[in-house]
Amino acid sequence: MNLGALYALEFFVAYNNSLGTNQGNKLMSFLTSLFNCSNLQHLNLAMNHFKGFLPHSIANLSTKITWLDLQDNYISGSIPRGIGNLVNLQTLFFLSGNMLTSSIPNSIGKLSMLEILMLDKNNISGEIPSSIRNLSRLGTLDLSTNMIEESIPISLGNCTNLLQIHLDYNRLMGEIPCQILGTIPTIFRQLKGIQELDVSRNNLAGQIPRFLGEFRFFQYLKLSYNMFDGEVPNGGVFTNISAFSVVGNTIIYQNKRSRQQVKLASPLQNKYLRLSFGELFQATNGFSPSNLIGEGGYASVYKGILNSDEQIVAVKVLKLHERGANKSFVIECEALKNIRHQNLVKIITACSSIDFTGNDFKDLAFEFMENGSLENWLQPSLLEQHEPKNLNFVQRMNIAIDVACVGQSSLDELQQGWTKIGVEIQMRDCLFIKVKWWLGGY
Structure with a gap:
């Protein structure tokens, strides 16, 4: 309980131990002892025996903290509204595998630096807050195995860097907004050895990434029945019309030999709105x-x-x-x-x-x-x-x-x-x- 005297403390990692007890709220006392550690950046207490309510005073931790991991404990209560004070939370925010209840606070939208948000395996209810649109750097979102209701918000489409979304085992209703299924992510550029890719019959939109034409080993590429528009790239696999499929989209393919357009997006002039x-x-x-x-x-x-x-x-x-x-x-x-x-x-x-x-x-x-x-x-x-x-x-x-x-x-x-x-x-x-x-x- 004297750790707060270590004013220069930056990292405290104690995951996978038997800290805390099944009785009493030792977590609150421990976190309170860290309030004076104004340089704290990394706190990991995952996989321990901490029990009790998640203290609202967690909002008083250092604003420099970028990594907070409290998963797989016995923490109950709700996520404090003041969590939005930790504006530099960045790499991880793990509260998975606890006993949290109530809804996700709108203040979560203040964590604009957040890249990974894990709240799975709890008893969280309510709806996904629309403020999640502000988490533009979010790459992984896991809200699975909770009791979240209503529909998936369209505002989630603003999180354009999302690579993983886990929403299984909830009480969600309605349609999946096409806004959250966007373009093929640029991280696919790293798949240099890929030979086949089939992403047909989805709601992928925007232009077909030109980097797909850079893959030397592509044998077959299927992009059919999506919402792609614009021109088909003209390199790599796209030079062989039998090696790719783009039917069911609104696009233009230019055959180099004949210099003819075999698929017109619209017979009207370009100044008109283009709809697929x-x-x-x-x-x-x-x-x-x-x-x-x-x-x-x-x-x-x-x-x-x-x-x-x-x-x-x-x-x-x-x-x-x-x-x-x-x-x-x-x-x-x-x-x-x-x-x-x-x-x-x-x-x-x-x-x-x-x-x-x-x-x-x-x-x-x-x-x-x-x-x-x-x-x-x-x-x-x-x-x-x-x-x-x-x-x-x-x-x-x-x-x-x-x-x-x-x-x-x-x-x-x-x-x-x-x-x-x-x-x-x-x-x-x-x-x-x-x-x-x-x-x-x-």
């Missing part, structure tokens, strides 16, 4: 029938919400099994690149990709407008008679004037495009389609 099939799938709740807002001969239209900025969109999915749908898609994209008008619904992006089953997928995404189509306003169906939609004469005149302002040249261009694929369409029909977009349809 996975993002659109998520935005429309898996293209759920409950999100269906319209259907035509060549396409079905779904309401969706983009996770990136919570923008509401109308996603027009082409029925590629219908003859002429592919040509219609290309022609519509070309027309939309050249036509700009205040009365036309804004195009957000186009996606030409592959779905999760390996089939071609094409869509156009527009701004969503709430008021439905002009057709339902002018000729409401019998099912809508209980909620009549009325347009007076002045409103109808204003609509006609605005339609006329779309411009004859733009309509002629659309007319020519549809005629190319053998579809005769009268100008009044073309006007009607544009008016429907203007008023708030798809």
